[in-house]
Amino acid sequence: MNMQRELELRAIKTIYIKLYKNAYPSTDYEMLVKNARVNKDGKKVIKSKAYTITEDKFNTIVDRELDWGNFSNLSKQIIKQTVIEGCCPKILETCK
Numbered sequence: 001m002n003m004q005r006e007l008e009l010r011a012i013k014t015i016y017i018k019l020y021k022n023a024y025p026s027t028d029y030e031m032l033v034k035n036a037r038v039n040k041d042g043k044k045v046i047k048s049k050a051y052t053i054t055e056d057k058f059n060t061i062v063d064r065e066l067d068w069g070n071f072s073n074l075s076k077q078i079i080k081q082t083v084i085e086g087c088c089p090k091i092l093e094t095c096k
Contacts, residue, residue, distance in 0.1 A: 004075075007069050007071075008075065008078075008079055011065055011066060011071070011079055012079060012083060014065055015061060015062055015083050016029045016083065016086075016087065017030065018061045018065065019053055019083075019088060019089055020032065020051060020089060022053060022061065023051040023052060024051065024052050024053070027051065032046055033046065048087040048088060048090070049089075051089035051090065052089055052090045052092050053089045053090070053091060053092065054092050054094055055092060055093050055094040056094050058088075058089075058091050062079075062080055062083065
């Protein structure tokens with residue numbers, strides 16, 4: 001695995017850790033993964049929609065984490081989309 005991909009995977013994991021710490025109810029992401037049920041395909045099932053986070057807090061966490069990595073704009077978009085489509089807590093839209 002190349003260094004850029006390792007940085008991207010580390011960023012995704014760190015984002016999930018911070019999202020779940022700041023979600024409602026707050027939880028430990030690593031324990032959530034450790035205790036997750038495994039489905040028939042061998043994949044861990046996390047009930048991510050049982051947790052919520054505001055859109056503003058989600059964006060703040062993701063943007064801060066991606067700023068340190070010297071990622072290209074395309075990589076930032078891909079990482080953010082990967083997080084959303086993965087086991088991200090339910091994002092509550094902010095009324096403006």
